[in-house]
Amino acid sequence: MLPLTIFRNNPELVKNGLLAKGETAGIEALVEMDNRHRAMVTKLNAMRSERNKTSELIAQSKRIGQDAAELIMAMRDLSEQVKTLESESAELHEKISGELEYIPNLPHESVPRGSNAEDNVVVRVWGEKPEFDFKIDNHLDLGAKLDLFDFNRGAKIAGSGFPLYTGQGARLERALINFMLDYHVENYGFTEIFPPFMTNSAASRTTGQLPKFAEDMYRTDIDGLYLIPTAEVPVTNIHRDEIIPEQDLPKFYVAYSACFRREAGSYGKDTRGFLRLHQFNKVELVKFVIPETSYAELEALTKQAEAILKALGLHYRVVELCSADLSFAAAKCYDLEVWSPGEEKWLEVSSCSNFEAFQARRGNIRYRRESDRKVDFVHTLNGSGVATPRLLVALLETYQTEDGTIILPPVLQKYMGKRELK
RNA sequence: GGAGAGGUGGCCGAGCUGGCUGAAGGCGCCCGCCUGCUAAGUGGGUAUAGGCAGUGAUCCUGUCUAUCCAGGGUUCGAAUCCCUGCCUCUCCGCCA
Numbered sequence: 001m002l003p004l005t006i007f008r009n010n011p012e013l014v015k016n017g018l019l020a021k022g023e024t025a026g027i028e029a030l031v032e033m034d035n036r037h038r039a040m041v042t043k044l045n046a047m048r049s050e051r052n053k054t055s056e057l058i059a060q061s062k063r064i065g066q067d068a069a070e071l072i073m074a075m076r077d078l079s080e081q082v083k084t085l086e087s088e089s090a091e092l093h094e095k096i097s098g099e100l101e102y103i104p105n106l107p108h109e110s111v112p113r114g115s116n117a118e119d120n121v122v123v124r125v126w127g128e129k130p131e132f133d134f135k136i137d138n139h140l141d142l143g144a145k146l147d148l149f150d151f152n153r154g155a156k157i158a159g160s161g162f163p164l165y166t167g168q169g170a171r172l173e174r175a176l177i178n179f180m181l182d183y184h185v186e187n188y189g190f191t192e193i194f195p196p197f198m199t200n201s202a203a204s205r206t207t208g209q210l211p212k213f214a215e216d217m218y219r220t221d222i223d224g225l226y227l228i229p230t231a232e233v234p235v236t237n238i239h240r241d242e243i244i245p246e247q248d249l250p251k252f253y254v255a256y257s258a259c260f261r262r263e264a265g266s267y268g269k270d271t272r273g274f275l276r277l278h279q280f281n282k283v284e285l286v287k288f289v290i291p292e293t294s295y296a297e298l299e300a301l302t303k304q305a306e307a308i309l310k311a312l313g314l315h316y317r318v319v320e321l322c323s324a325d326l327s328f329a330a331a332k333c334y335d336l337e338v339w340s341p342g343e344e345k346w347l348e349v350s351s352c353s354n355f356e357a358f359q360a361r362r363g364n365i366r367y368r369r370e371s372d373r374k375v376d377f378v379h380t381l382n383g384s385g386v387a388t389p390r391l392l393v394a395l396l397e398t399y400q401t402e403d404g405t406i407i408l409p410p411v412l413q414k415y416m417g418k419r420e421l422k
Numbered sequence: 423g424g425a426g427a428g429g430u431g432g433c434c435g436a437g438c439u440g441g442c443u444g445a446a447g448g449c450g451c452c453c454g455c456c457u458g459c460u461a462a463g464u465g466g467g468u469a470u471a472g473g474c475a476g477u478g479a480u481c482c483u484g485u486c487u488a489u490c491c492a493g494g495g496u497u498c499g500a501a502u503c504c505c506u507g508c509c510u511c512u513c514c515g516c517c518a
Contacts, residue, residue, distance in 0.1 A: 003480070005479090005480060006480085009479075009480090038472095038473065038474090039473095040473095041472070041473045041474090041487080042473055042474060042486095042487095043473095044473085044487080045472090045473055045474080045486055045487040045488090046473095046474095046486075046487090048486085048487055048488085049485095049486055049487070051498080051499080052486095052487090052499085054498075054499090055441070055498065055499045056441080056442070056499095058441075058498060058499070059441035059442080059499080060441090060442090062441075063441080068498080071498070072497095072498045072499090073498080074498085075498035075499080076497095076498060078498085079497085079498060079499085243432080243470090245432090366470095368432090373451085373452075373468085375469095375470075376480085
């Protein structure tokens with residue numbers, strides 16, 4: 001959520017930012033409603049002040065045993081007016097904040113302007129494209145030969161897009177998750193979190209899924225809970241409605257969770273295998289930091305996510321998203337894309353974003369500064385570290401050998417209890 | 423699922439026979455004084471959000487308003503009374 005003051009004081013900044021994100025935003029209506037609302041509040045405050053003063057007079061009269069009937073009669077009318085204006089004001093306020101919740105974050109000034117994903121900028125590339133001197137299989141063939149997973153039975157149980165991992169495939173999934181959690185805890189001092197996999201609407205609102213993207217989430221109708229599309233939602237909400245002492249910042253959390261996405265509107269795209277799923281596993285990194293450090297922390301976060309791919313020896317690149325490709329809540333974002341030899345494509349396995357105060361404002365997540373003891377909103381960041389499905393694709397395809405066995409990278413061997421899949 | 427208790431400021435904890443209570447008292451924290459150092463003592467300060475004004479910006483000053491879990495209601499007036507919801511705790515039942 002953006003602060004209303006910036007619409008008042010710097011409407012051009014907002015317009016340009018929204019335009020860069022590809023939003024055609026009508027700010028004028030919002031500003032007009034804000035003006036109207038402020039006039040109401042001013043009037044309301046005056047009326048309430050009057051009421052409070054008179055109430056005090058009534059109290060004094062009663063205390064000394066005088067009759068206050070006249071004052072009370074006069075107040076009855078004013079009180080009615082206050083109530084009417086209160087409800088009008090509240091209604092308008094709700095409308096304003098309702099609209100505000102649909103307005104995305106503005107891109108940071110360092111973000112390249114662009115109109116679509118074509119304008120994203122490749123920042124760096126790590127490793128080399130693996131070469132093979134035999135005809136390689138894609139991950140589906142490899143999975144079938146080694147009985148790692150079974151999409152048909154997954155579909156029978158739940159539906160398409162719900163993978164069933166089997167045998168050493170299931171073990172490998174668990175190994176990847178454990179490896180990534182341990183890595184971030186041991187090397188970077190992240191605190192491990194195991195969050196709820198469902199959140200209420202307030203939590204989903206903080207991170208920006210609600211109200212605009214309600215259709216993308218699974219919801220349990222009876223209890224009004226949402227299955228999380230990412231651990232970002234519960235973990236960011238750990239500190240919702242809190243004031244964190246500055247000395248407790250920064251806070252680094254790492255969490256595994258299953259992620260559930262309806263992927264409404266994306267049917268027909270990337271339907272093969274693991275490329276797009278309704279349920280998948282992900283290890284997520286979340287940071288709460290003071291505003292001054294958030295962009296340095298974004299760079300660090302990206303490198304921390306990259307470290308996983310390096311440790312696994314996978315060829316990847318870092319892409320800086322252009323303004324138009326930024327997600328709703330992000331001010332700046334780097335994607336990590338791993339190379340899939342079978343698909344001959346780069347696959348997105350991580351998104352590392354700085355949300356600045358956008359989520360903090362929505363979730364009222366603040367900190368108390370040491371210098372002047374004032375409160376201010378924290379900056380939040382998160383990045384996948386990383387999502388498993390496409391990682392698995394790259395891993396299987398990269399480490400396949402001619403006889404069909406997969407030689408596991410050393411860091412995974414202890415988690416698997418063996419050196420290869422065959 | 424059944425029965426009961428309760429939700430007050432950073433924390434603990436009064437108030438809850440409705441009216442100088444934004445809220446006693448304590449702890450913590452900040453500034454000063456005192457003390458050879460520490461401890462103790464002592465004086466003061468210490469919520470958040472919003473409107474308006476000050477030639478005035480997410481700063482400063484003044485002023486007004488709101489907030490005692492949330493939302494309604496009663497009343498001239500609600501932390502205090504009534505209703506609904508949420509949450510926490512205790513006991514019983516069920517259960518991985």
